[in-house]
Amino acid sequence: MKQKNSIPGFFWNHLKAYKVHLLVITIAIIFSTWCQVKTTDFIGQATTELAKYAGQYFMVGSADKSPFLDVLTKLVSLYALVWIATFVQNFLMAGVTGHSTNNMRTSLFKKLERMTIRYFDTHQDGEILSRFTSDLDNISNTLNQALIQVLTNISMMIGVLMMMFSKHAQMTWVTLGMAPIAILVAFTIIRQARKNVDIQQDSVGELNAYIDERISGQKVIITNGLEEETIAGFDVLNDQVKKATYKGQVYSGLLFPTMQGLSVLNSAIVIFFGSMLVLNGSMDRAEGLGLIITFIIYSQQFYMPLTQISSQFNMMQLAFTGARRLNEIYDQEDEFERENVTDIDGLHESIELKHVDFAYTPEKPILKDVNIKANKGQMVALVGPTGSGKTTVMNLLNRFYNVDNGEILLDGKDIRDISLHSLRDQIGIVLQESVLFGGTIRDNIVFGKPEATDEEMIDAAKQANIHDFIMSLEDGYDTKVSDENNIFSVGQKQLISIARTIITNPDLLILDEATSNVDTVTESRIQKAMENIIAGRTSFVIAHRLKTILNADFIVVLKDGQIIEEGTHEELLEQKGFYAELYQNQFVFE
Numbered sequence: 001m002k003q004k005n006s007i008p009g010f011f012w013n014h015l016k017a018y019k020v021h022l023l024v025i026t027i028a029i030i031f032s033t034w035c036q037v038k039t040t041d042f043i044g045q046a047t048t049e050l051a052k053y054a055g056q057y058f059m060v061g062s063a064d065k066s067p068f069l070d071v072l073t074k075l076v077s078l079y080a081l082v083w084i085a086t087f088v089q090n091f092l093m094a095g096v097t098g099h100s101t102n103n104m105r106t107s108l109f110k111k112l113e114r115m116t117i118r119y120f121d122t123h124q125d126g127e128i129l130s131r132f133t134s135d136l137d138n139i140s141n142t143l144n145q146a147l148i149q150v151l152t153n154i155s156m157m158i159g160v161l162m163m164m165f166s167k168h169a170q171m172t173w174v175t176l177g178m179a180p181i182a183i184l185v186a187f188t189i190i191r192q193a194r195k196n197v198d199i200q201q202d203s204v205g206e207l208n209a210y211i212d213e214r215i216s217g218q219k220v221i222i223t224n225g226l227e228e229e230t231i232a233g234f235d236v237l238n239d240q241v242k243k244a245t246y247k248g249q250v251y252s253g254l255l256f257p258t259m260q261g262l263s264v265l266n267s268a269i270v271i272f273f274g275s276m277l278v279l280n281g282s283m284d285r286a287e288g289l290g291l292i293i294t295f296i297i298y299s300q301q302f303y304m305p306l307t308q309i310s311s312q313f314n315m316m317q318l319a320f321t322g323a324r325r326l327n328e329i330y331d332q333e334d335e336f337e338r339e340n341v342t343d344i345d346g347l348h349e350s351i352e353l354k355h356v357d358f359a360y361t362p363e364k365p366i367l368k369d370v371n372i373k374a375n376k377g378q379m380v381a382l383v384g385p386t387g388s389g390k391t392t393v394m395n396l397l398n399r400f401y402n403v404d405n406g407e408i409l410l411d412g413k414d415i416r417d418i419s420l421h422s423l424r425d426q427i428g429i430v431l432q433e434s435v436l437f438g439g440t441i442r443d444n445i446v447f448g449k450p451e452a453t454d455e456e457m458i459d460a461a462k463q464a465n466i467h468d469f470i471m472s473l474e475d476g477y478d479t480k481v482s483d484e485n486n487i488f489s490v491g492q493k494q495l496i497s498i499a500r501t502i503i504t505n506p507d508l509l510i511l512d513e514a515t516s517n518v519d520t521v522t523e524s525r526i527q528k529a530m531e532n533i534i535a536g537r538t539s540f541v542i543a544h545r546l547k548t549i550l551n552a553d554f555i556v557v558l559k560d561g562q563i564i565e566e567g568t569h570e571e572l573l574e575q576k577g578f579y580a581e582l583y584q585n586q587f588v589f590e
């Protein structure tokens with residue numbers, strides 16, 4: 001069992017390449033906050049110098065303003081340094097965020113390409129997609145915005161604390177007096193806000209799922225006249241979102257004014273205590289004024305970061321959740337490959353399932369002691385009621401899943417001892433639900449053999465009986481295929497898939513016949529295309545219409561994962577068993 005990735009491990013793995021950048025960013029942050037803290041000190045000094053200058057000027061009619069101007073010059077220089085350091089931080093961090101999230105996206109996609117079909121069979125597409133969108137976005141936003149701000153705020157608080165203690169310990173304790181209350185208040189508000197934001201996100205998720213489901217089922221809704229009911233269902237969920245959003249916003253909105261109020265209250269206490277120091281003679285007036293102004297600013301510089309760290313906690317929490325969810329993907333096992341596997345160059349003799357047992361989940365056995373042997377060039381048809389295990393046999397032949405007991409032998413060699421890529425190079429699959437990728441028809445046909453010539457492509461399309469249809473389109477083979485341009489029927493899609501398989505010239509064919517929405521003309525085209533592709537090849541065909549498999553070398557009838565009958569069409573009819581009954585039923589029906 002491989003070790004699970006941790007959240008700190010996730011960030012370390014993706015950020016370690018930028019160690020030097022992050023070090024420079026941290027130094028720039030510390031430097032810029034030190035400058036900011038220092039400017040406060042200079043504002044205090046400038047106030048003191050100005051007060052001294054004004055006092056002297058009123059007393060004797062003239063005064064030296066150079067000490068005041070000196071402080072002012074230092075102040076302006078410090079601001080310039082702060083600007084430069086902040087620019088460096090943001091510039092470097094934008095680069096680190098851009099590159100690291102890009103790498104995260106790439107490594108996530110590569111990982112998906114290595115993962116088992118089991119994972120895709122047991123997770124919804126939208127759920128997997130959301131890791132690329134919202135989870136990666138949350139991580140990127142946190143790196144880009146929250147990280148610098150949190151580091152700045154922490155170093156600001158430390159710097160302010162150090163400066164305050166070095167200036168006046170008593171005033172510092174007075175300034176910090178409100179801190180425990182502020183932390184408690186911030187914590188309580190944020191906890192409430194987070195609770196409601198979570199509810200808000202859940203209800204938004206529910207609403208999205210509802211909209212998604214209703215859009216895909218729009219035809220059923222219209223034909224059943226369920227528009228009003230659908231709107232009513234939407235209203236209920238939408239109302240939930242409204243209420244949760246309102247509460248979340250109210251609590252989030254409370255944080256800043258409350259903390260601002262506490263900070264103002266704190267400033268009043270600082271002014272009061274500072275004035276007491278001047279009034280009881282511990283300090284002269286100009287110095288006292290400077291100190292009060294310095295501590296008012298320090299108090300704000302201390303409380304503001306506290307508020308900001310608390311509010312960024314939410315964003316960081318989302319990034320941690322994102323990292324955990326991405327780790328769930330990285331934690332998945334890759335496709336299983338034994339050591340010392342070998343490559344093969346084709347199927348020369350036979351392919352055989354020998355005493356195969358298989359279950360997707362331990363509690364529900366699917367295939368039980370299945371034995372099928374196809375010699376080179378033979379066509380094997382799999383027939384049986386829905387759920388009997390036909391597709392499962394195909395999944396095992398292609399090693400989407402591995403057998404639990406028994407073995408599958410290709411020319412006498414266990415397919416687990418053959419490298420996955422060379423095994424799959426020999427196999428061509430036409431699935432029941434044909435998939436077309438974004439691009440042109442040409443791209444789709446040459447998908448498995450990008451170097452194919454136009455002649456090869458056209459030849460494959462002709463064999464698949466789809467060439468004439470493609471040529472009837474305005475742009476021919478350059479016709480765009482996309483979700484928006486869904487001009488193909490189920491049957492036509494399957495014919496394009498057949499052409500895609502033919503062009504790769506596989507030794508072993510796995511065909512799952514399209515069952516629904518195929519008109520009779522397309523059906524006979526598919527029939528012809530299948531005959532063309534099967535000729536001279538070893539093939540396993542799942543047939544739903546029995547007339548497609550009358551020529552099969554032998555037919556295997558599966559029921560509840562077991563072979564119940566086996567033989568040629570004629571032999572099975574003679575047996576007058578399950579197959580004969582199925583054939584009679586279809587014959588009458590058609």
Ligand SMILES: Nc1ncnc2c1ncn2[C@@H]1O[C@H](COP(=O)(O)OP(=O)(O)OP(=O)(O)O)[C@@H](O)[C@H]1O
Pocket residue numbers: 121122360361366384385386387388389390391392393
């Ligand atoms: N990924 C999976 N995880 C768990 N169970 C599965 C999975 N795929 C299929 N099954 C179950 O395995 C059994 C056999 O399914 P299979 O798809 O092989 O049947 P089939 O004969 O091809 O059916 P159909 O003719 O409807 O396509 C069914 O009970 C099905 O529910």
